[in-house]
Amino acid sequence: METAVSDFYEMSGRLAEQYGRFWEKAITQPSSAEDPSASVLADFSEALREVGTAMLENPSKLMADQLEMMQQQQELYQNTVLRFLGQETQPVVTPDRSDRRFKNEEWSENPVFDYIKQLYLIQGNALMKMIDDTDGLDEHTRQKVEYFVRQYVNAMAPTNFPNMNPEVIRKTMETGGQNLAKGMTQLMKDMEGSAEGALNVTMTDTTAFQVGRNVAVTPGKVVYQNDIMQLIQYTPSTPQVYKRPLLVVPPFINKYYVLDLREDNSFLKWLVDQGHTVFVISWVNAGPELREKNFENYMLEGPIAAAEAIEKETGEKGVNAIGYCVGGTLLSTAMAYLKKKRKTTIKSATFLTTLMDFSQPGEIGVFINETAISALEKQMDAMGFYDGRQMAFSFNTLRENDLFWSFFVNNYLLGERPAAFDLLYWNTDSTNLPAAMHSFYLRNMYLENKLIEPNGIELDGVKLDLSKITAPKYFISCAQDHIAVWEGTYKGATVVGGDTRFVLGGSGHIAGIVNPPHKKKYGYWTNDKLPESSEEWYREAKHNEGSWWLDWQEWVVKQGDMEMVDAREPGSGGLEVIEDAPGTFARRRIADVVK
Numbered sequence: 001m002e003t004a005v006s007d008f009y010e011m012s013g014r015l016a017e018q019y020g021r022f023w024e025k026a027i028t029q030p031s032s033a034e035d036p037s038a039s040v041l042a043d044f045s046e047a048l049r050e051v052g053t054a055m056l057e058n059p060s061k062l063m064a065d066q067l068e069m070m071q072q073q074q075e076l077y078q079n080t081v082l083r084f085l086g087q088e089t090q091p092v093v094t095p096d097r098s099d100r101r102f103k104n105e106e107w108s109e110n111p112v113f114d115y116i117k118q119l120y121l122i123q124g125n126a127l128m129k130m131i132d133d134t135d136g137l138d139e140h141t142r143q144k145v146e147y148f149v150r151q152y153v154n155a156m157a158p159t160n161f162p163n164m165n166p167e168v169i170r171k172t173m174e175t176g177g178q179n180l181a182k183g184m185t186q187l188m189k190d191m192e193g194s195a196e197g198a199l200n201v202t203m204t205d206t207t208a209f210q211v212g213r214n215v216a217v218t219p220g221k222v223v224y225q226n227d228i229m230q231l232i233q234y235t236p237s238t239p240q241v242y243k244r245p246l247l248v249v250p251p252f253i254n255k256y257y258v259l260d261l262r263e264d265n266s267f268l269k270w271l272v273d274q275g276h277t278v279f280v281i282s283w284v285n286a287g288p289e290l291r292e293k294n295f296e297n298y299m300l301e302g303p304i305a306a307a308e309a310i311e312k313e314t315g316e317k318g319v320n321a322i323g324y325c326v327g328g329t330l331l332s333t334a335m336a337y338l339k340k341k342r343k344t345t346i347k348s349a350t351f352l353t354t355l356m357d358f359s360q361p362g363e364i365g366v367f368i369n370e371t372a373i374s375a376l377e378k379q380m381d382a383m384g385f386y387d388g389r390q391m392a393f394s395f396n397t398l399r400e401n402d403l404f405w406s407f408f409v410n411n412y413l414l415g416e417r418p419a420a421f422d423l424l425y426w427n428t429d430s431t432n433l434p435a436a437m438h439s440f441y442l443r444n445m446y447l448e449n450k451l452i453e454p455n456g457i458e459l460d461g462v463k464l465d466l467s468k469i470t471a472p473k474y475f476i477s478c479a480q481d482h483i484a485v486w487e488g489t490y491k492g493a494t495v496v497g498g499d500t501r502f503v504l505g506g507s508g509h510i511a512g513i514v515n516p517p518h519k520k521k522y523g524y525w526t527n528d529k530l531p532e533s534s535e536e537w538y539r540e541a542k543h544n545e546g547s548w549w550l551d552w553q554e555w556v557v558k559q560g561d562m563e564m565v566d567a568r569e570p571g572s573g574g575l576e577v578i579e580d581a582p583g584t585f586a587r588r589r590i591a592d593v594v595k
Contacts, residue, residue, distance in 0.1 A: 047144045054136045061133050069126035076118050083111040093121045101159045101401060106166035113166050116158045124153040140365065147366040154400050159409055168413045179415030187412045193591070195389035201407040203428055208420035211429075211587050212580075215422050216257035218269045220581035221570035222282075224309040226301050228293060228434075230282045230583040231309055233575075234268065236567035238275045244347060244561045245310050245568075246271060247319045248280040249303050249327040253391060255429050255586055256282050258510060259324070261422045265516050267549070274553055277568050279310055279319075281327075285588045286432040288384030293434040295333075295441055296459040303334040307345045313573035318347040320556055324513070325484060328354025329445065332496070333457070335471065336464040348559040350474040350552065352513050353484040356466060356492030358449045362485040363398045368446045376442070380435035388430030388590055398482055423510070430590055452495050470498035472559050476524075476548050478505045478512030490534040500530055501555060502537065505548045517547040524548040 055062050072092050079089040091114070095102050102108075107117045131145055158164035162172065162180065171179045186202065194200040209215050220234035248268065250256035259267040259280070271278045281302060284290070293301075307319050323331030328351040335346050355361065361368060380386050396403035410416050418424075450456035455463035475493045477486035486504055493502045505512040506522030515522055525541040544551070556562070571577035 044144060044148045047141045048148075050141050051131060051134055051137065051145050054134045055130070058135060061135075062130065065126060065130045065133055069122060072122045072126075073119065076115065076122065080111055080115045083114075091118060093118050093125065095121060099401070100406070101157060104167045110166065113158075113164075116164055120156070120158050124156075127153055143363070144366045147363065151397060151400060154405060157405065160405055160413075162413050165409065165413065168409070171414050175415070180413070182415035183412035186415075190411075195387040195393065198390050198393035200389050200393055200428070201404060202411060202418060203403070203407055203421070204418050204424040205420040206425060206428065209422060209425040211255075211257065212582050215262065215425065216255075216260050216582040216586055217263070218260050218266055218272065218581070220278075222578040222581060222583040223279075223313060223570055223575040224306070225578060225583075225585075226305060227290065228284045228286075228298060228301050229306070230284075230578070230585045231306050232280050232282055232581045232583060233313065233568075233570040234272045234278045234280075234581070235570060236277065237269075237272050239567055240564040241275045241277045241567050242557070242562045243316065243565045244559075245277040245279060245314050245316055245319050247303065247306055247310060247321045248278065249306075249321060249323040249331045250281060250283070251325040251327045252283040252298060252302075252330070252431065253326060253388065253433065254431055255426060256280055257582060257586060258423075258426050259514065260582075261426065261514070264518070265514055267514060267516075270516060270549065275564070276320075277314065279306060281306055282583050282585045283431060284585050285388075285590060285593050286385045286434045287593045290434045291380075291384035292436050294436045295330075295444075298330060298437055299334050299337060299459055303331055304338070304345070309575060311345075313571075313575040314568060315573065316561075318345055318561065320348045320350075320559065321346045322350040322352065323354060324352040325354060325509070326441070328352060329356060329451070332356050332466060332469070332492075333451070333459060333464055335469045336466050337459055337462050339468045339470070340462045340464070344471070346471055347561065348472045348474070348556065349469075350476070350556070351489075351492070353477050353481055353486075353489060353509055354475070354492065355445075355484050355488055356495055357452045357488065358446050360485060360488035360491065361446055362488065363482050364395075364446075367394060368442070370447070373439075373442050373447060377435075377439050380438060384435055385593075386433040386435065386438045387594065388432045391433075392428065392430045395483070432590060432593055452492070466492075466495050467497045469496045472498060473500045474552060474555055475500065475502045476505055476513070476552065477502075478508055479525075480506070480508045481512065483509045487534045490537065493530065494532060502527070502530055503548050503551060504538070504541065515547045515549065517550055520546055522547075524551065526551065 076092045079092065082089050095117075102117055107113050127149055128146070131142065131149060134142075137145075162168045168179070190200060190202055218234055220232045222230045223233045224231040248256075248259065248271075250259065260269065263269055268278055268280060283302075286293070303321065303323075307321075310319055311317055321331055323329070331346075331349060331351070332354070335349060338345050376386070407418060410418060444450045444457055451464070452466060454465045454467060457464045473493070473496060475489060477484065477489040479486060481489075490502060493500050504525040505515065506524065507515070512522060523543055523545050524547070525538065525543050527537050527541040529537070529540065531537050531540075
């Protein structure tokens with residue numbers, strides 16, 4: 001007994017020391033006035049002021065919402081008293097079916113924890129309802145306030161506090177506080193590895209994965225490289241291949257291997273198995289030495305340089321191209337540029353969850369305003385690049401309960417290690433962006449939406465006009481995508497010229513795209529027509545079972561010059577093999593760049 005007490009006091013001392021280090025770092029390194037997070041908060045304060053003014057213009061509705069909340073609280077109090085007296089009651093409010101925070105049975109069976117849970121839900125729901133009921137707000141202001149209030153509500157969930165979470169209390173009693181000690185150690189480690197102004201929680205067992213060993217393992221070779229990308233050519237798996245090669249342009253904000261996580265769901269491996277000669281761009285993890293690389297450089301040294309290298313390797317003057325997310329946006333600029341140059345290098349293009357018209361940017365829009373972008377530009381000017389970990393943190397807050405708070409509780413309060421999950425490993429393998437390029441992208445696309453304006457953007461002395469693109473195009477978007485909402489991507493499909501096919505897949509930004517046929521999941525909608533509005537397209541669309549991959553394969557083989565030729569081994573043409581896939585750029589993590 002004496003030893004146990006001694007161990008407890010020793011543990012308490014260690015915890016106090018670690019908490020002291022935590023708060024010392026937090027207090028001595030406050031956010032500067034040029035910190036983007038501080039600017040975003042200032043922008044939110046202004047939006048909140050607008051909401052407050054709008055609420056006061058209709059006080060009766062505000063009072064009705066508050067009265068409803070008070071009535072629910074009173075009913076909850078009465079029900080809790082009855083439960084303590086041994087009577088059964090029905091809950092006043094229940095969590096949403098998708099809310100996994102309260103899955104522990106104690107949240108329902110124990111009257112105290114059930115009271116805490118329901119009181120939290122009543123008050124949180126009331127806050128969100130007050131904003132929803134406020135009239136006279138422009139949509140962007142409403143979206144910003146809803147986002148930040150939601151962050152506050154979910155941060156204050158009782159599940160996030162060790163003295164209110166029954167599972168954490170039980171674990172703390174069982175381990176004598178070891179779970180909290182382990183959690184604090186992990187928290188300090190994560191803080192050391194996080195971007196400034198962010199907390200990048202550990203989502204997976206990073207030691208379980210290695211790029212090129214158990215992720216990004218489709219055989220191939222790096223056959224070309226420049227300052228910003230390596231070009232991988234994959235080893236054929238069929239004796240013959242289609243004559244026209246295929247270029248894949250992934251997003252430059254992430255590593256390409258989300259399309260090559262493992263063999264049974266690798267889109268790139270599937271493309272190879274269908275008989276395509278597949279090339280993929282692997283973007284550099286930029287450091288300060290690339291600060292001056294602009295969007296123009298990414299276009300010229302990315303897809304355009306890749307297409308030229310493919311011609312040298314295969315002898316083919318044209319490629320079919322696939323662009324994913326911002327990789328698709330970049331691909332569209334390359335096509336408009338080549339059109340003005342009267343070059344037909346890209347014979348057909350496929351756009352995966354790609355925005356061209358940025359008037360409907362989805363939840364990311366809460367970060368898009370002059371104040372935040374100006375502050376970010378100052379920070380990037382000092383560093384020379386945009387830290388990919390900051391972007392990862394921002395994206396995670398769009399699904400904060402699943403991608404932040406669940407790991408917060410698991411890692412820091414329960415003291416558990418996260419499970420090994422390849423997709424989450426990729427999600428934490430972020431990519432830095434050169435300062436000049438990222439500033440151009442945010443301002444000209446997201447903030448000013450110039451890409452859809454004829455001659456609105458000029459790159460390398462060429463004014464771009466998407467409506468002049470006439471090559472066949474295939475758009476695939478996802479019904480539950482919160483990053484590139486499908487109604488927004490549909491607008492882009494109506495802007496470009498030429499023959500265009502739009503397909504809507506199920507699920508979200510990643511799962512809806514990485515949807516191999518053998519999984520038989522999600523399905524997809526098709527409509528041979530392309531009306532002006534997405535609503536009209538959807539009303540007349542047909543739902544199909546299975547994966548859009550098969551629909552795409554049927555479409556692409558109809559695009560001409562798709563006869564079969566002998567398979568091409570990487571480096572057998574005009575290019576020399578540099579190294580094995582996935583290459584140096586894919587293996588370079590932010591820790592190797594940011595010292």
